[in-house]
Amino acid sequence: MATVEIKPDIYWVGVNDRTTDLFEGIWPITREGVSYNSYLINDEKKVIIDLSKAIKTDIFFDHISEIVALSDIDYVILNHMEPDHTGVLRTLKRMAPKMTILGTPKTKKMLEDFYGITENIREVGDGETLSLGKTQLTFIHAPFVHWPETMVTYETTQKILFSCDAFGGYGALRGTIFDDECGDMDFYLKESLRYYANIVAKFSGPVLKAIEKLSGTPVAIIAPSHGLIWRKDPGRIVDLYKKWAEYATRQTEPAITLVYGSMYGNTEMMMNAVIQGISSTGVPVEIFDAARTHVSYILPALWTNAGVAIGTPTYEVGVFPPVGQVLEMAALKRIMNKKAFMFGSFGWSGGALKKIRDIIDPLKWDLVETYEFAGGPTTEELKRGEKLGADFARTVKAGS
DSSP: OOOEEEETTEEEOOEEEOSOSEETTTEEOTTTOEEEOOEEEESSSEEEESOOOGGGHHHHHHHHHTTSOGGGOOEEEOSOOSHHHHTTHHHHHHHSTTOEEEEOHHHHHHHHHHHOOOSSEEEOOTTOEEEOSSOEEEEEEOTTSSSTTOEEEEETTTTEEEEETTTOOOOOOOSOOBGGGOSOHHHHHHHHHHHIIIIIGGGHHHHHHHHHHHTTSOOSEEEESSSOBBSSOHHHHHHHHHHHHHTTTSOOEEEEEEEEOOSSSHHHHHHHHHHHHHHHTTOOEEEEETTTSOHHHHHHHHHHEEEEEEEOOEETTEEOHHHHHHHHHHHHTTOOSOEEEEEEEESSOOOHHHHHHHHHGGGTOEEEEEEEEESSOOHHHHHHHHHHHHHHHHHHHHHO
16 A cells, blocks of 8 residues: 555555464464554654554555655654564664654663664653644553553644554555545454454553543544544544443443364264254354364454353363363453353363363353263253253343
């Protein structure tokens, strides 16, 4: 994509990445891609807000050079130090030796730790302003959204919030950078939720604090570091982030996430019976085979749905590893206060249930029912599984 003017003298100079397989080395984006949004203000002072991952250095520099010479850059504003925002920094510093790097106080040490940069750094305080000529910027600290040094930058003339990772999402940009020109909004909303659940969810408290802190700031455009720029309806993505953040401590959706694994088909047979029971109640359910679905795609459902049905055989006196890994990631992301139902097959002894309790008890999940059976399920056991599925669904619906 070419450089895009957002407002007079304010440009998107970012890049798309459709070649990286794993975002942060963990989360799959092979199909979806991601954008690294960077912004250039061409005023009396030339400013770049956030940068790009090093893999796209040449394209990124070409975009900047369409507007200004790299050597003329006065400031680089680092809202966040993660390398997908800063990877080109050392090279840019060589090409723009006079530029000053701006960031929160915690940014200074990270610059030395990540890049060995110790000179031409200026710390900016919370609420500090910077005049570029016609344009004025205000820096607003937003710690732990989602690193401790994070801030956002607000352009006061056009009321543009450069929000960094806040209000962002996966998904390479498909020919446009703006929400009102997007032809597949469902894709970007889904990928924004997946991004939130994967990257930001553990920091939901700071997200809510940042939204409250910004509530009195008039915002016409939200320009995040990943995903669409929101100019038609910037409040839409803020409201969604607020809703998702509140799921950390408040009521979630009256729906069920069913995560299962099956070695030889016995637990899968019971899963089908449980699903039949759940579906008979009209409660929505999302089904994931943990052995064949990356946890990145399961976390959004775990985050938003009130109920979790866990189907797992006992494996070496413990939980089936793919299912256990999903639950351990849920614990890492602090997915709290779910209603849960565990079922599964065992051979000569159980053990899965104990391991599951070890994982979910600290998360305050209410394990309302368990059902373990030996070997393959009988007709009567399948009927019981169907009933338990329906009972569990009604419990989830009543509690949401």
